[in-house]
Each structure stands twice: as structure tokens, then as C-alpha cells.
Amino acid sequence: MIKITLPDNSVREYTKGVNGLEIARSISNRLAKDVLSITVNGEVWDLSRPINTDASINLHTWEAKEGKDTFWHSSAHLMAETIEHFYPGTKFGIGPTVDTGFYYDVELPDNKQLTDKDLVKIEQKMLELARQKNPIVRSEISKADALKLFSEKNDELKEELISELEDGTITLYNQGGFTDLCRGPHLPNTSYIKAIKLTSIAGAYWRGDENNKMLTRVYGVTFPKQKLLEEYLVMMEEAKKRDHRKIGKEMDLFTFSEAVGQGLPLWMPKGAQLREQLEMFLKKVQKKYGYDQVITPHIGDVNLYKTSGHYEKYGKDSFQPISTPAEGEEYLLKPMNCPHHCEIYNARPHSYKDLPLRYAEFGTVYRYEQSGELHGLTRVRSFTQDDAHIFCRPDQLKEEFKKVIDIIFIIFKALSFDDYVAQISLRDPNKPEKYIGSPENWDKAEKAIIEACEEKGLNTVTETGEAAFYGPKLDFMIKDALGRSWQLGTIQVDYNLPERFNLEYIGADDNRHQPVMIHRAPFGSMERFVAVLIEHTAGKFPLWLTPEQVVLLPISEKYNDYGQKVLNILNNYDIRTIIDDRNEKIGRKIRDNELKRVPYLLIIGEKEAETGTVSVRKQGDGDKGVMKLEEFAEFILKEVKGQLSGLNN
């Protein structure tokens, strides 16, 4: 007998060789039906794999990530089996799971390209194979035998993968007539898979290296119930409706023009107004936190970026230098603001008493992103960072870092962003050539970030090898409508630029010392931030951000004079309005989809004109009754303040 410890720490005894499915069955029939995989002593296993020693276990259903992973992993194998069925001789790369679903990188014979029609065909065949309830069987194999097996299949992709594995750890999985190299775990059989959608085809380099050949990547997602698939498809449709490119167009926020150039956004009046609100908001917060605004040019001498090290990094892959009539003189469109701010710091000597100095600028930068990478406002070639650089003494670093975290919290709170991930990015210690600066300084900087996060009680994930080339950083990632993660706010510690630019301050000991620099951008960039904001709010912005807060609806042109008076008063209160002008000339006709996003409607007719009132409706919240004008203005202002409450202390 062996002892099995369940997650609630209760212990049960089973005969040696019991498997996950049997354990589940001994607990409840329902669990036995739902369970997909099992964690045994920290390792996720197949349900059918015998357990021969005492173990602590955890059973995973569809609700658990491990359960979904197992499910989708088996689905990837099922898809591979089907692809091999239709295209014998297909070579298989890797077939992992992703956030929603799975993919498989394949190389089809005779340079065959898959089309959407093929996907439908494959889907149907997959369902057919799934229903055959073929058991998925694990077997161990020696490295030599594995290499032999896949070389017989002429699958050099798998051979390459196997050659890197250690002998004795190699396992195969087989279902139906299909055998694949795989660590597992897998479902007991294929019949768990009830609903299948192959979502897209894309090219992907073998092992992610653009020097390697391009494979065909087939994405799919599967579910244990048809209903879950339907829900998923509905969700995807909803997400498409929230796409910031679509809403941005509908609301006239921004546009692109071929004539101007790709990746260069043009902000339309309403979009500019939205952006201005955000800028004003952040400027106000920053003022409170002791920042000073600075302004710097959009270009800089090439040598400035050679000094900073950015040229080495960005030179070839960015916009090429601008030459001038003077020989040998070259300027670069600025890819970042830091060097300019360093030169501001350097403009005069500093005492330790001056620090920290915090220079802020909404600085527009230019980066030549690869053409295939451009995407709406989230990935552009000209964007404005809400940038600031903090120059401080080493002993002030942690404190300053924590204050920046505070600012980011203020912003996220004001906009109800609560599903963010904070990621600490550290250097890869095995690849020192990727980074500039001394290991000692890197250690100090990384320590400061980790401690600041701990002291702020911030939940973080840590990624090694993700640091910037000049220093470690803390990034805040937010998901867009389709669940893709975007980096927004960023805080980066930098011991490196101060050295390169010979930044100094005079300490209390009358000696020269080097300040530490913090780069930070709470929004990240205005472009990306607005994009994510649009998708989060589906275009229904918080009141204080709405390009228009109120629509006036004069009942007929007879009341235009009164309408004009209402407008003037609201303007005095700084309440942004538009007028739906079905009848007359004091406003403009407002499109339906635009109207849906304006929070307040004011109806103006005879009754209102006589009594000096307005009838108020709030979108999605019905009639608010008849109000005196001033009363209404106060009402709106109060709502705005309500949304910003808690930010002003």
C-alpha cells in the first residue's frame, strides 16, 4: 500500500500502482468524469500513469490551468495526427499550448500551403478521430531508438529536438496511428475533446530564429463541451467590437494616412482632446510629486546617441541619420529622451542638496519598427512617451522608486485598471555581452527594485533575461480586448547613462559622486495607453476623460436660443458638450455610434425653456429628472470628482 496526500492534507491509502483516474473515482464519480490530469509530487502526470510510491497529489479539471494545458496538449497531438492523415510525410516541429489553445509548427510535404478550407476539413476529421476514443499511450524510449524512429520518418525537426535531450528521459505518446515525441502529460483518450476550432494559420520560424526555415503554424482551441466553444466564439466577436482601431475610427479619435507614412498616427480633434486630458491629469500628479517639466528637441546630434550607447543598439535598425549641408554633420530623430535630459542635468553643477531632480517631458520619439510589427496605436513609429528621468543619490534610489510605483497606482486606480501584471525584468547573468555597465552596479540596481516592490506589497513576476540593455526594470502589463498582453507603465533603474554622460553631484564630503538615474513612464506611451484604454472601456471613457460629456438635444429650432444659453453655462463650468442638431445651426448632426458613448443627454423644449431647466438622461441609467442649469453643472462636476476621489490625498 502507498500513502496519497490530497491537497487538503488528508491521507488515503491505495494499492501500489494506483493511477490518477482511479484515485479520482474513489473520491467521486463526478470528479472522475471531470479530471484531466494529476500533479504527483509537483510534476504533472497522465491520469493513467501508475503511482508506485507515497505521494502528495492534486487532481486537475478544466477549471485548472494544468487541466487545460493537458487538454490542449492532447488536442495538439490530435491535430498532428489529422494533419499526418491528410498529408503523409509532414514534418512536425513543436506543438505547445498557449494562453487559449495550442498550436503546432509543421512542414507540409511538397511545399503545400494550408488554406481556411483545409482547416475546416481538418477540424471535421479531428472530431471524427476524437470520437474513436483512442487511448493516448505513454512509452519510454532510448535516445538511439527515438532518433532511429524519427529518421525513418525523415523528420529532421524531431531529430534535432531529440538530439538535445538526455537519454533515459525521452518519452513517446501514441494515439490512433500517430506517435509523437512528447514529455506529456496527456488525456487518457481522445474522446474528452468534444469541440474544436482551428483559429488561424501563420508562418513561424523554426525555433524562433529568422535564419531558420519558416514553418506553418496552425493555431487551434478545443473544449470539453460544445457550449464552451460557443461562448468562446461569442467572446471573440465581442472582443473584435472593442478593437481600438475600430472604435478609434468610429469615434474619430485618430487615423493613419498612406500619404504621411505607415505607423505614423494622426490624432484627430477628439483624440487629441482625450490625450490632452490624460496629459493634464498626469502633469497634475507629477507636480504634486515634485517633477519639473522640460522640453527638448525632436532631433539630436548623432554623437549624442553614440555617447549614450543607443546608436550602437538602434542605429542600423532605426531611421537613418539626417545629414545637413555641413560636411560630416548628422542628426538622429530621437529614439528616446534620456540623453537630452542628461544634458539638461549637466548644464550646471549640482549639490547633493539639489537631488533628487525629476525632469518630465511628454517627449515624442521615433523608432523604425519592422513593417510587419505595426499595429494600430499599440505599435507605431512615432509615439509620445510620458517620460521622466529622476536623478538621485544612491541612498535615495529605493525611496524614489517607490514614489514612482505610487504614481502608477494613482493612474491605474483612476482608470480602474485592476488586472495588470507587474513584471520585474532582470539581466541574464549568462549573457553579459548583451548588457552595458558593471555587474556590481547591476546587482545594486536589481536589489533596489526587488526591495522597493516588496516594501510596496506589489505582487510581481520575475523574468531573467528581459532587462533593458542598460538596466533592470519593472514593467506593468495590461491585456487588450483579445487577451494580448501589452507593456504600459515602465520604471527602469540606470547606473549606466550617468557614467557615460559623466553626471556628477558634489556630496557632503565635498567630493564628486555619480547620481543614479530612474527612467519612468507610467502610461508607457500615449498611443499605446489610449489604445488599451479604448479596449478596456469599449470607448466608454470615465467621465473626466470623455471627449464630450454632454449632448444637448433641442426639441426644435424654436429653443435654439435657450440651447445656446445652456451651452454657454456649461462652457463656463468647463463641461464639454456637443449639440445634436437635427434642426438647426447651433450644432451638428451626431452619429448613432458616437451618441452611444456620450454619458449625458440633455433634452431642451418648451417646458425647460420656460422654467430655465433641462431634462437629464444618463446613458444606461435612465432619466435623472429635471434640473436647474446650475444644479446640473454641479451634478456633473460632482460625478467627475467622484471618479477621481482618493487621488487627491
Add this chain to the structure above:
RNA sequence: GCCGGAGUAGCUCAGGGGUAGAGCGCAUCCUUGGUAAGGAUGAGGUCACGAGUUCAAUUCUCGUCUUCGGCUCCA
């Protein structure tokens, strides 16, 4: 940059070797008193751009540009 889709009216899209189509929007007029509406009329297009095949190309072929889904990269 690479692989694969797409580019036709302001928007969403249909069409197809031989006068260019719809819905919505837009313009003008009429109607409309608690609503974001109804009617009539009308204006919008080098069918992304450039070559080629053809008696004839928006349609077929090739190239370029842009755009979409991915890959590498990044705010």
C-alpha cells in the same frame, strides 16, 4: 524584414474580361413637439499604384505600396 490573407463610394461589403453595385453615411427639400425619426431627390469611384497578356483589364499575370493574422523585436 519573413510566411499567409486583403485592398471596389466617407463606412461595411457584394460583384466580375465588354456602361460600376447595395446598405448605412453625406447633400438639398418636405415632414417631425419629448425624440437620436420618416419621405423624396441627388452628389460621391482612375475598382490602391505601375507594368504585362488581350481587340478590350476593376476582373487574368508579375512587381510595388498599404493593411490584417502570425513570427523575431519593443513603449
